[in-house]
Amino acid sequence: MSASAVFPSQGGALRTVPVHDGQPGSEWWRSSVIYQIYPRSFRDLRGDGVGDLPGITAEIPALAELAIDAIWLSPFYRSPQKDAGYDVADYCSVDPIFGTMEDFDALVAKAGEYGIRVIVDLVPNHCSDQHPLFQAALAAEPGSPERDMFIFRDGTGENGENPPNNWQSHFGGPAWTRIANPDGTPGQWYLHLFDTSQPDFNWDNPAVREEFERILRFWLDRGVGGFRVDVAHALIKKSGLPDWGGKADGASSEGFPGYDTPMFGQPGIHDIFRSWRKLLDEYDGDRVLCAEANVDPLDRLTDWVRSDEMQQAFNFAYLTHPWNPEKLREIIDSSLRAFDKVGAPTTWVLSNHDVVRHVSRFGLEANNLRSGDGIGPNDAQPHYQLGAARARAATMLMLALPGGVYLYQGEELGLPDHTLMPDEFRQDPTYHRTAGVRVGRDGSRVPLPWRVHEPSFGFSSSGQTWLPQPGYWGRHSRDIQRRDQFSSLNMYRTALEIRRELALGAGSLAWWPEHDAEGLVAFVNGNVLVAMNMGDNPIQLPELPVLAMSSASALEGTKIRPNCTVWLRLA
Missing domain, CATH: 3.90.400.10 (Oligo-1,6-glucosidase; Domain 2)
Structure with a gap:
């Protein structure tokens, strides 16, 4: 159904403003749900306190309950682990702390039984100094x-x-x-744009390009569904390596627009990815490339997903959006319009291993977090109940958007960051390189809780964990949430099932402007009206059948409460 449709509603017509009519093509990645696994924190079957590949394989049935299309594995290659595996010493291996190559093959096979693809993290900008x-x-x-x-x-x-x-x-x-x-x-x-232990490759050298084509083929031959490409905007540096007075991450600042950054977003990058796309197209199964390309403005990001380059790129503008309805509508609108121009799907994401989990982020009085930094014991602490309510509402809105979705392990359990982690446990190089001024990203990487009454909440049979778990995480354990119909886990399961059943990821979007209510973000996708209240007061909605809600108390009669989202059926 076109996004420009007019739907009947109480007291007249539900008139909408079309933005996105959907994209041609039935490729799986256009509407995919991809679940990120941070292997060292997912599940530990060997009892050493570090998650491993057999632990992931054992929980594939649990992941299949979420109606996902693929899993993305953060690095599991041989590495000194100075930066949690993003310092790679051998790209065609499995680090012994995670298992063996046979374990990897078993994981791909098990996932395939459930129709789940396995995407691996490729780190082409830099390697380990031990390589x-x-x-x-x-x-x-x-x-x-x-x-x-x-x-x-x-x-x-x-x-x-x-x-x-x-x-x-x-x-x-x-x-x-x-x-x-x-x-x-x-x-x-x-x-080294990152740690001293991570020297940058010289991508102007054809030998580097040949080496990575070899690496791509190695994993494609083992059946991977594609690659998430780390720091995909950094491979080529500007000739002459001129000084730069702007931000280290290349984000725009006064007097230093991001498009002038000499270490990011150089035109020559795109020749590399065109050659990679040709290589992937030699393989069957519609293999995918996703760019971690943190560039601005948004229109520049679409350069990475032109028809002969990558299929997806992370939407960092959406990932970091504040709790502000006007800003959120602007990001969604501009994202869809920009990516539609090149015939590519937009991706949506709220959490990953590099940012504060959105439960904690939305619980802050003021979101002034720095990129790549976390929340520590000496910082203002998030309001958990507020953050959890907003996180559920934001997730429900995201899962109804057309395009691809990325989920980060544990967000389906409503996990917050470990914001009170003692400093002696921190391993992120950001913490050590800044002498503790920045606490780093460890708070979002804590091992998952699986079963409430087991050591380390079922993460490891020995009770060991490479990072400490908060004591209250037992109430977030998967076994408890599976039995609670109103849990975060069951909200995710319900929404993802409806998303797949109604093909919302392949759908359309039109803003619903009927109400000029403060705080309302509402749109129509197909036959579903999606409404989120980001304001402080209840907002009246049409009397329509309810498909799903972010919480059991989302509605007050036919009014949506603050910090809640509902899906309503239009026809």
Whole structure:
């Protein structure tokens, strides 16, 4: 049904303003629900306190209850684990802490039995300083082919004692580290946009491109459904590596628009992804590429999802949206219009392993969190009840939007961040590189609760956990929530089942402007009216059958309460 339809409602017609009429094509990724798994925190079957691949395989039936299309695995490759696996030492392996290659194959096979694809996290911008290619570069001479696999430069100053430019690391401090020559004298500097243990590859070198095509084929041959591409906007750096006075993450700031950032969003990146798309198209099964490309403005993001490049890109504007109805409508509207221009689906996401979980984020008085940072014991603490109500409402709205959806493990349980984690447990390099000024992302990465009466709430038979769980997480355990018809878990299950049954992900969107009520965000997708009250007072809705609600008390008669979302059937 077209988004421009007029529907009957109480007292007249429900008139809508069309925005998105749906996209042609039936590819699975256009309307997909993809569930992110952070392997070390999902389920531990070996009892060492770290989640593993067999633990994921064991819980595939539980994930299938959520009507998902794919799982995305954060890195499980061999790694020193300086940055939780995003420092890769061997891209064609499984780190022993997660299991074996046979365990990976068993996971792909088990997921396939339930019609679930497995997407793996590819980290092409940088590797571990323990990777054989970087070790060879350290042992080689300046100007050698080995050095040219990475970005080495001579320093500035009289004796090269200063970095080649002023770029800063995402994790704090300079983005350059100086090495020592074999004789102990100071040598060249290498670039690392993240931790010192994560040297950036030189993607201007054809040998780097050949190496990653080999890696892509290795995993495609093992049956993966595609790749989530980490920091997909950073591979090419501007020629000459000019100084940059803006933000380290490339976000726009006064006087420094994001499109001028020399380390992100360079045009040459797109040739790389066109070649990757051709490679994936050689394989059957409609394999997918999703870009983690944090660029602005939004119109620039669509460059990554043109018809001959990637199929999806993360919508960071939506991920970080404030609790503000005008801003939310603007982001949804502009996202759909921008992606429609290139015939690509929009993706929607509220939480992942790099941000504060949306239960905690929406419970803050003022959301002034920095990118890649969390909430610590010395920070203002979120209001849990408020955050949980808003998170459920925001989730219900998101799951009714046309396009693809990404879920982060544990959000279906209504998990907040561990905001009171003692500092001695923190492992995020952001915390250590900033001497604790930034607490980092560990709070969103805590191992999941499965069963309330077992050690570590069923995460590990030994009771060990690589990060501590809050004591109150027992009430969020999956076994308890499965028995509670009004739980967060069952809200997700119901909404995802309806989303699949009514094909909302492949649907349309038209704003419902009938009510000019403060705080209302409402749209029509197919035969469903979706209404969220972001204001402080109840709002009158049409008398229509209820399909789903964010909470048992979402409605007061035919009025929607504050911080609630309802789905109503129109026909």
